[in-house]
Amino acid sequence: MHEILLYITFFSGLVPFCFYVLIIYKREGLHNLKPAVPFIWLTLIGSLYEPIVTIAMGKDSMYWFRVYNVAEFLCLYYFFRNVVQKKYLLLFGSFFFFFILSSLMVVILDIGQLRVESIYAPFIFLFVLTFSALWFRDTSRNDMLLAKFAKSNLIFICGFLLYYSGTLFFYLLSEVILVDSKTIGYYDYWLVNIIATLILKIFLIGGVWSGKKI
Secondary structure, rough: HHHHHHHHHHOOOOOOHHHHHHHHOOOHHHHHHHHHHHHHHHHHHHHHHHHHHHHHOOOOHHHHHHHHHHHHHHHHHHHHHHOHHHHHHHHHHHHHHHHHHHHHHHHOOOOHHHHHHHHHHHHHHHHHHHHHHHHHHHHHHHHHHHHHHHHHHHHHEEEEEEHHHHHHHHOOOHHHHHHHHHOHHHHHHHHHHHHHHHHHHHHHHHHHOOOOOO
Protein backbone atom coordinates (compact mmCIF):
# COMPACT_ATOMS: atom_id res chain seq x y z
CA MET A 1 0.00 0.00 0.00
CA HIS A 2 2.82 2.39 0.91
CA GLU A 3 4.68 1.70 -2.34
CA ILE A 4 1.56 2.11 -4.51
CA LEU A 5 0.74 5.45 -2.91
CA LEU A 6 4.37 6.53 -3.15
CA TYR A 7 4.56 5.87 -6.89
CA ILE A 8 1.18 7.51 -7.46
CA THR A 9 2.63 10.57 -5.72
CA PHE A 10 5.74 10.45 -7.93
CA PHE A 11 3.62 10.15 -11.08
CA SER A 12 1.31 12.99 -10.06
CA GLY A 13 4.36 15.25 -9.86
CA LEU A 14 4.87 14.86 -13.60
CA VAL A 15 1.34 15.94 -14.50
CA PRO A 16 1.64 19.69 -13.69
CA PHE A 17 4.68 19.94 -15.96
CA CYS A 18 2.91 18.03 -18.74
CA PHE A 19 -0.05 20.40 -18.52
CA TYR A 20 2.36 23.34 -18.53
CA VAL A 21 4.03 22.07 -21.72
CA LEU A 22 0.58 21.62 -23.29
CA ILE A 23 -0.32 25.21 -22.42
CA ILE A 24 2.99 26.41 -23.94
CA TYR A 25 2.19 24.47 -27.10
CA LYS A 26 -1.27 26.04 -27.32
CA ARG A 27 -0.03 29.44 -26.09
CA GLU A 28 -2.81 29.76 -23.56
CA GLY A 29 -2.45 32.11 -20.58
CA LEU A 30 1.26 31.61 -19.84
CA HIS A 31 1.42 34.91 -17.92
CA ASN A 32 -0.97 33.42 -15.33
CA LEU A 33 1.45 30.61 -14.56
CA LYS A 34 4.73 32.53 -14.51
CA PRO A 35 5.00 32.79 -10.67
CA ALA A 36 4.62 29.02 -10.24
CA VAL A 37 6.94 27.88 -13.05
CA PRO A 38 10.06 27.33 -10.86
CA PHE A 39 8.02 25.29 -8.37
CA ILE A 40 6.56 23.23 -11.23
CA TRP A 41 10.09 22.49 -12.46
CA LEU A 42 11.23 21.58 -8.94
CA THR A 43 8.26 19.23 -8.56
CA LEU A 44 9.16 17.55 -11.85
CA ILE A 45 12.82 17.12 -10.85
CA GLY A 46 11.88 15.73 -7.44
CA SER A 47 9.35 13.33 -8.94
CA LEU A 48 12.05 11.93 -11.25
CA TYR A 49 15.07 12.08 -8.95
CA GLU A 50 13.66 10.19 -5.98
CA PRO A 51 12.35 7.06 -7.78
CA ILE A 52 15.31 6.87 -10.17
CA VAL A 53 18.34 7.97 -8.15
CA THR A 54 17.28 7.35 -4.54
CA ILE A 55 15.18 4.19 -4.92
CA ALA A 56 16.33 2.48 -8.12
CA MET A 57 20.03 3.38 -7.88
CA GLY A 58 20.15 3.29 -4.08
CA LYS A 59 22.01 6.59 -3.69
CA ASP A 60 22.06 8.46 -0.38
CA SER A 61 19.28 11.06 -0.43
CA MET A 62 20.73 13.35 2.25
CA TYR A 63 22.44 15.73 -0.20
CA TRP A 64 19.35 15.80 -2.40
CA PHE A 65 17.18 16.84 0.53
CA ARG A 66 19.67 19.57 1.45
CA VAL A 67 19.53 20.94 -2.09
CA TYR A 68 15.75 20.54 -2.20
CA ASN A 69 15.29 22.53 1.02
CA VAL A 70 17.10 25.51 -0.47
CA ALA A 71 15.47 25.21 -3.91
CA GLU A 72 12.03 24.86 -2.32
CA PHE A 73 12.34 28.13 -0.44
CA LEU A 74 13.73 29.96 -3.49
CA CYS A 75 10.81 28.74 -5.62
CA LEU A 76 8.29 29.86 -3.00
CA TYR A 77 10.13 33.15 -2.65
CA TYR A 78 9.91 33.71 -6.42
CA PHE A 79 6.21 32.80 -6.42
CA PHE A 80 5.18 35.23 -3.70
CA ARG A 81 7.45 38.02 -4.98
CA ASN A 82 5.46 37.84 -8.22
CA VAL A 83 1.96 37.68 -6.74
CA VAL A 84 2.26 39.91 -3.66
CA GLN A 85 2.51 43.70 -3.97
CA LYS A 86 5.97 45.32 -4.10
CA LYS A 87 5.40 47.35 -0.92
CA TYR A 88 6.48 44.34 1.16
CA LEU A 89 10.06 44.33 -0.15
CA LEU A 90 11.53 44.89 3.32
CA LEU A 91 9.61 41.92 4.70
CA PHE A 92 10.77 39.78 1.77
CA GLY A 93 14.35 40.87 2.39
CA SER A 94 14.12 39.99 6.09
CA PHE A 95 12.89 36.47 5.36
CA PHE A 96 15.60 36.00 2.72
CA PHE A 97 18.33 37.19 5.10
CA PHE A 98 17.27 34.81 7.88
CA PHE A 99 16.98 31.94 5.42
CA ILE A 100 20.56 32.49 4.21
CA LEU A 101 21.72 32.76 7.81
CA SER A 102 19.96 29.52 8.77
CA SER A 103 21.36 27.71 5.73
CA LEU A 104 24.90 28.78 6.60
CA MET A 105 24.43 27.50 10.16
CA VAL A 106 23.22 24.15 8.84
CA VAL A 107 26.35 23.81 6.69
CA ILE A 108 28.82 25.04 9.31
CA LEU A 109 27.42 22.98 12.17
CA ASP A 110 26.80 19.91 9.95
CA ILE A 111 23.35 19.30 11.46
CA GLY A 112 21.59 15.97 10.83
CA GLN A 113 18.85 15.87 8.20
CA LEU A 114 15.91 15.30 10.57
CA ARG A 115 17.01 18.26 12.65
CA VAL A 116 17.50 20.32 9.49
CA GLU A 117 13.89 19.62 8.54
CA SER A 118 12.76 20.75 11.99
CA ILE A 119 14.53 24.07 11.33
CA TYR A 120 13.29 24.68 7.80
CA ALA A 121 9.70 23.51 8.34
CA PRO A 122 8.55 26.25 10.75
CA PHE A 123 10.49 28.90 8.81
CA ILE A 124 8.92 28.01 5.45
CA PHE A 125 5.49 27.60 7.08
CA LEU A 126 5.75 31.09 8.58
CA PHE A 127 6.89 32.50 5.22
CA VAL A 128 3.99 30.90 3.32
CA LEU A 129 1.45 31.84 5.98
CA THR A 130 2.61 35.48 6.13
CA PHE A 131 2.56 36.17 2.41
CA SER A 132 -0.57 34.12 1.78
CA ALA A 133 -2.37 36.26 4.37
CA LEU A 134 -1.05 39.44 2.72
CA TRP A 135 -2.14 38.20 -0.71
CA PHE A 136 -5.65 37.38 0.51
CA ARG A 137 -5.94 40.74 2.27
CA ASP A 138 -4.75 42.83 -0.68
CA THR A 139 -6.73 41.03 -3.36
CA SER A 140 -9.93 41.08 -1.33
CA ARG A 141 -9.64 44.85 -0.87
CA ASN A 142 -8.78 45.67 -4.48
CA ASP A 143 -11.09 44.64 -7.32
CA MET A 144 -8.41 45.43 -9.90
CA LEU A 145 -5.94 43.09 -8.21
CA LEU A 146 -8.62 40.44 -7.90
CA ALA A 147 -9.28 40.67 -11.63
CA LYS A 148 -5.57 40.73 -12.48
CA PHE A 149 -4.65 37.56 -10.64
CA ALA A 150 -6.12 34.40 -12.09
CA LYS A 151 -7.75 31.77 -9.95
CA SER A 152 -4.65 29.63 -10.56
CA ASN A 153 -2.78 31.67 -7.91
CA LEU A 154 -5.58 31.06 -5.45
CA ILE A 155 -5.33 27.30 -6.04
CA PHE A 156 -1.53 27.33 -5.71
CA ILE A 157 -1.68 29.30 -2.45
CA CYS A 158 -4.35 27.02 -0.97
CA GLY A 159 -2.18 24.02 -1.88
CA PHE A 160 0.88 25.58 -0.23
CA LEU A 161 -1.08 26.42 2.91
CA LEU A 162 -2.50 22.92 3.22
CA TYR A 163 0.82 21.20 2.61
CA TYR A 164 3.05 23.32 4.84
CA SER A 165 0.55 23.49 7.69
CA GLY A 166 -0.13 19.75 7.39
CA THR A 167 3.56 18.79 7.52
CA LEU A 168 4.70 21.36 10.09
CA PHE A 169 4.41 19.13 13.15
CA PHE A 170 5.40 16.11 11.08
CA TYR A 171 8.87 17.60 10.54
CA LEU A 172 9.09 19.23 13.96
CA LEU A 173 8.52 15.91 15.75
CA SER A 174 10.16 13.52 13.30
CA GLU A 175 13.43 13.23 15.22
CA VAL A 176 11.67 12.68 18.54
CA ILE A 177 9.25 10.07 17.22
CA LEU A 178 11.55 8.18 14.86
CA VAL A 179 14.85 8.34 16.74
CA ASP A 180 14.24 9.00 20.42
CA SER A 181 10.93 7.33 21.27
CA LYS A 182 10.51 4.99 18.26
CA THR A 183 6.78 4.83 18.99
CA ILE A 184 5.82 4.37 15.35
CA GLY A 185 7.32 2.61 12.35
CA TYR A 186 9.30 4.56 9.75
CA TYR A 187 6.98 3.73 6.83
CA ASP A 188 3.80 4.41 8.81
CA TYR A 189 5.15 7.78 9.91
CA TRP A 190 6.29 8.87 6.45
CA LEU A 191 2.88 7.95 5.06
CA VAL A 192 1.72 11.30 6.45
CA ASN A 193 4.22 13.13 4.27
CA ILE A 194 3.36 11.05 1.21
CA ILE A 195 -0.35 11.89 1.53
CA ALA A 196 0.38 15.59 2.12
CA THR A 197 2.69 15.68 -0.90
CA LEU A 198 0.05 14.00 -3.06
CA ILE A 199 -2.51 16.62 -2.00
CA LEU A 200 -0.07 19.42 -2.87
CA LYS A 201 0.54 17.94 -6.32
CA ILE A 202 -3.20 17.67 -6.95
CA PHE A 203 -3.49 21.39 -6.19
CA LEU A 204 -0.56 22.08 -8.53
CA ILE A 205 -2.35 20.16 -11.28
CA GLY A 206 -5.52 22.17 -10.67
CA GLY A 207 -3.60 25.45 -10.57
CA VAL A 208 -1.76 24.80 -13.83
CA TRP A 209 -4.89 23.65 -15.63
CA SER A 210 -6.90 26.65 -14.43
CA GLY A 211 -4.15 28.98 -15.66
CA LYS A 212 -4.95 28.35 -19.29
CA LYS A 213 -7.30 30.60 -21.22
CA ILE A 214 -10.87 29.39 -21.22
